[in-house]
Amino acid sequence: MSPSVEPTQTNGGATKQASEWTPTSWRSKPIKQCPDYPDDAALKKATAELRQLPPIVHPHEIDKLKQNLRDVARGEAFLLQGGDCAELFDYCRQDAIESKIKLLLQMSLVLIWGADKRVVRIGRMAGQYAKPRSNPTEIVDGKEVPSFRGDILNGFRLEDRQLDPQRLVKAYNHSAATLNYVRAAIAAGIADLHRPLNWSLGHVKDPDLKAKYTEAVRFLQDMLRFMHTIGADRNSKLDTVDMYTSHEGLLLEYEEPLTRLMESSIPVPPGANGTHERRQQYYNTSAHFLWIGDRTRQIDGGHVEFFRGIANPIGIKVGPTTPTTDLLQLLRTLNPDREEGKITLITRYGAEKVSSLLPGHIRAVEGSEYKRCVIWQCDPMHGNTRSTGTGIKTRRFNDVFTELQETIRIHQEEGSYLGGMHLEMTGDAVTECLGGSEDLGEDDLSTNYTSFCDPRLNEKQALELAFLVADNYRK
Numbered sequence: 086m087s088p089s090v091e092p093t094q095t096n097g098g099a100t101k102q103a104s105e106w107t108p109t110s111w112r113s114k115p116i117k118q119c120p121d122y123p124d125d126a127a128l129k130k131a132t133a134e135l136r137q138l139p140p141i142v143h144p145h146e147i148d149k150l151k152q153n154l155r156d157v158a159r160g161e162a163f164l165l166q167g168g169d170c171a172e173l174f175d176y177c178r179q180d181a182i183e184s185k186i187k188l189l190l191q192m193s194l195v196l197i198w199g200a201d202k203r204v205v206r207i208g209r210m211a212g213q214y215a216k217p218r219s220n221p222t223e224i225v226d227g228k229e230v231p232s233f234r235g236d237i238l239n240g241f242r243l244e245d246r247q248l249d250p251q252r253l254v255k256a257y258n259h260s261a262a263t264l265n266y267v268r269a270a271i272a273a274g275i276a277d278l279h280r281p282l283n284w285s286l287g288h289v290k291d292p293d294l295k296a297k298y299t300e301a302v303r304f305l306q307d308m309l310r311f312m313h314t315i316g317a318d319r320n321s322k323l324d325t326v327d328m329y330t331s332h333e334g335l336l337l338e339y340e341e342p343l344t345r346l347m348e349s350s351i352p353v354p355p356g357a358n359g360t361h362e363r364r365q366q367y368y369n370t371s372a373h374f375l376w377i378g379d380r381t382r383q384i385d386g387g388h389v390e391f392f393r394g395i396a397n398p399i400g401i402k403v404g405p406t407t408p409t410t411d412l413l414q415l416l417r418t419l420n421p422d423r424e425e426g427k428i429t430l431i432t433r434y435g436a437e438k439v440s441s442l443l444p445g446h447i448r449a450v451e452g453s454e455y456k457r458c459v460i461w462q463c464d465p466m467h468g469n470t471r472s473t474g475t476g477i478k479t480r481r482f483n484d485v486f487t488e489l490q491e492t493i494r495i496h497q498e499e500g501s502y503l504g505g506m507h508l509e510m511t512g513d514a515v516t517e518c519l520g521g522s523e524d525l526g527e528d529d530l531s532t533n534y535t536s537f538c539d540p541r542l543n544e545k546q547a548l549e550l551a552f553l554v555a556d557n558y559r560k
């Protein structure tokens with residue numbers, strides 16, 4: 086989107102004057118979930134520091150992801166996005182980062198086998214530090230305290246609940262350190278498929294499932310061996326993968342100073358004089374991909390205003406509270422040029438509601454000028470959060486799988502393409518979601534429940550979901 090004032094041809098055919106966009110124009114709009122920092126001078130100091138720091142990601146990488154996402158929108162590739170609900174500064178460690186990369190890689194192999202398509206990988210990592218909250222305060226041990234809003238705003242420990250603007254800079258540093266190690270580990274061959282992966286399936290109790298998974302793993306291993314034998318892997322990219330980063334673009338005080346006018350790596354088509362010009366665009370250099378959450382997608386709100394001006398590919402969470410008319414207005418505001426794959430609609434209705442709500446949303450979009458323009462991605466986590474009798478936040482593996490399965494079925498019936506899935510998961514052996522092949526029960530939740538926000542699938546549950554989805558595609 087051009088930063089200047091220009092008449093915009095809306096896709097409904099009417100011409101309307103687009104108001105001027107700047108990285109700060111969101112400030113004149115009503116906004117939800119926006120922190121009220123008590124110390125303005127400290128906030129100014131922190132954001133001035135951010136403005137000086139180099140981009141975390143490069144426009145060239147953002148443009149490359151956009152090209153990959155265009156293939157997803159066309160039905161030629163699949164998008165796998167996953168990671169923690171809330172990343173903590175503490176997760177910026179070698180083992181935690183490596184286990185996330187390996188899990189995404191392993192799941193993508195299973196999906197390639199199942200869907201017979203290339204897989205684009207995006208981590209919910211290296212910046213997923215801000216969390217929307219339903220209430221600004223909560224009761225802990227009978228005392229009302231400010232809610233934990235993510236490490237970028239305040240700390241989980243009760244003594245750290247006051248907002249601290251220096252955390253903005255800390256978030257930048259932790260994002261940069263995390264992404265630095267992702268790049269280093271990939272360059273050093275962490276994704277090298279010649280290395281044996283740990284596919285141990287000992288935890289799978291159901292003999293039929295186990296036989297199915299064993300067959301899939303054998304197929305993948307045979308395929309890799311075969312490629313090696315015939316030398317097909319010699320000059321190919323089997324030792325490396327692309328990994329992109331993403332987070333919810335919630336805290337605009339952070340996103341604004343990292344949004345920079347930079348040269349696009351994709352030349353515009355040759356002009357009359359035959360030259361290939363490169364466009365200047367505003368890139369949000371805090372991550373490759375950002376999404377607007379379910380609580381902040383008001384058409385006239387600050388978040389939508391900010392997002393409409395950035396060149397990055399963006400996601401919009403869509404749920405039971407999204408009116409169909411809002412959906413089209415959002416697309417027209419955020420993607421007036423109808424770039425294929427620019428917008429990912431991340432649907433999250435819950436297992437019970439998906440079959441009554443998704444078809445209407447699909448028909449509205451696919452019946453409009455945005456036909457085959459968006460990526461439909463299923464987030465089977467956020468509509469399925471529930472509490473146990475003792476008040477522990479959890480999700481049932483079966484609900485997660487049911488929503489995914491229903492979403493696949495509905496897209497098949499409607500003739501649209503389910504292009505991806507969006508999961509909260511971790512490479513660690515946590516016990517936060519119920520069920521799965523280990524059949525975790527409510528009594529097991531306390532064994533290793535470490536999330537400070539929403540419950541995540543553990544490594545085995547996440548891999549199992551990939552197998553189930555792959556199996557669905559092979560039917």
Ligand code: PEP
Nearest residue numbers: 170378379380402433467
């Ligand atoms: C999330 O993805 O962590 C989240 C808060 O989701 P939603 O906006 O869909 O509720």
Ligand code: MN
Nearest residue numbers: 170509538539
């Ligand atoms: Mn979450």
